[in-house]
Amino acid sequence: MGTLKIIHSADWQLGKPFGRFPHEVRNALAEARLDVIDELGKAASAAGAAHVVVAGDVFDNVEPGDRIVMQALSRMERARVTWWLMPGNHDHARAGGLWSRIRGRAPSSVKIVDTAEPVEMEEGAWLLPAPLEHRKTTSDPTAALVDMATPPGALRIGLAHGSITEFGASGESSNIIPPDRAKSAGLDYLALGDWHGHLTVGDRTAYSGTPETDRFGRDEPGACIAVDLRSGEAPQLRKVETGRYRWLSRRWNVANEEDLERELATLRTEARLSDVLLSLTLSGVASLSDRVSIIALLENRVGHELRHLDLNADELIARPTTDDIARIDVQGALAGATSTLRSKAEANGSEAQVAAAALERLYVEALRFDAEVSK
Incomplete structure (x- = not known):
């Protein structure tokens, strides 16, 4: 296939309470997290991307409330793009839980990838998700990507949520991902979530960071990554600012x-x-x-x-x-x-x-x- 253009995002944490702030500030910050979905749609349109992949923590918890869910889905439906949503540690998958309910309400442009199975995004491009079933696990959530089979020559895009061991995490830390996973699993790109800042790890792995900054200590505005993928070549990555605050x-x-x-x-x-x-x-x-x-x-x-x-x-x-x-x-x-x-x-x-x-x-x-x- 030719070039596949996608938007990589993560850590929306919709419904985050911001409890230590005054009421009017909490409301403004919570609404901005919903508004950024529109910004991601604009970023996809500007980049010519037909897909937005979200590497976990779409919601801040497993019970975000009906308003948050419906606001998110209605905003995604407005964008001419396919959204690929994967559970992270804050909104982990569980039988009959949040993601089952969302699947029943979601428009056709919103795809839920809550099982560790490859799914075809479009001809010649496959998404390999590593959804979390628990908030914390000491096992590597991306281990299954190595054995996920895809057609010869197809683009392989990994989607995962966790910490790269290079962050200095110990063996007892949760959701640990080896820094060479893209190579060992034959991935053209590994889109990661969990780290709320923008970070690249080698030439085929990156954290997009949150699209709307949510804490002190990160002066940069929220962002996503516009990714251009071509089989056999290193992906072209471009940081795109999306955040308001x-x-x-x-x-x-x-x-x-x-x-x-x-x-x-x-x-x-x-x-x-x-x-x-x-x-x-x-x-x-x-x-x-x-x-x-x-x-x-x-x-x-x-x-x-x-x-x-x-x-x-x-x-x-x-x-x-x-x-x-x-x-x-x-x-x-x-x-x-x-x-x-x-x-x-x-x-x-x-x-x-x-x-x-x-x-x-x-x-x-x-x-x-x-x-x-x-x-």
Whole structure:
């Protein structure tokens, strides 16, 4: 056959709860995971691909709920492509379970590959799936691919979900796949899922990563892989961005608002803030007034521009100036408390962090009092 073009995706984890986030953020992230199905359909159309293979974890669990299932199927039905869905560890196959129900509801363009048997995708091209029947197993889920027979000269495309041993996993880890499986099973390409980032292993094996990023620690947007396959040749792989949200981790050393604004200007060139979840650690030394204004700017303005902000300002050390202390009405007992807190904060002892926080609270309350009086 000529060139077969496919889209390789994995780890959609539809129905992921994102429980630690506020309600409106959870809803936005959950909906984006459904929206990315449309993006995968567009990626297939742009690449001229007639097939999308999904290497496991289509759903986040084995009971995603009817709405998630029907939303997913209706979106897949809209795309002019055949979808090949395989169970992973989050949505593993079991008799009479999720995949049996989906098969009864799925349109003809959605194919469920929940048994380890080769299936013809189109003339001259065969899909060799290695679906998981359990969430964890110490056996190699791709071992059966070696003995799967296909017609002479046919393209052999493996589909599996698990960890390549090169990741440093031990023999007791689950769903371990040898890094040379494509060679030992005579595969033209091995499409993998489980690792949520984009990664190639040799010239015939790759992880597509999740199409919509779902955790901090991976700054890159979600993606899939456009694969061009021709018998006897190494596949041509091209990463295609599909995700909406960016999960960015940053560490900024700042001393005043000007430093913060410079960092924010750089961030704005990287992504639209409304599509950014930012895990931000502040470090450095600032006056008490500058520290308060920096945090206020982040919480009261930038935090609302972003989709979500995780802020850690523990390493931004306040060094109160004479003017900072003067802003506090230091008389009587308050004067003694202010002096004691300042001394402890500057001593860098075991009570320094608590003392600095208390002094900052006094300063903020003084500002609020002044604002009320001036009304």
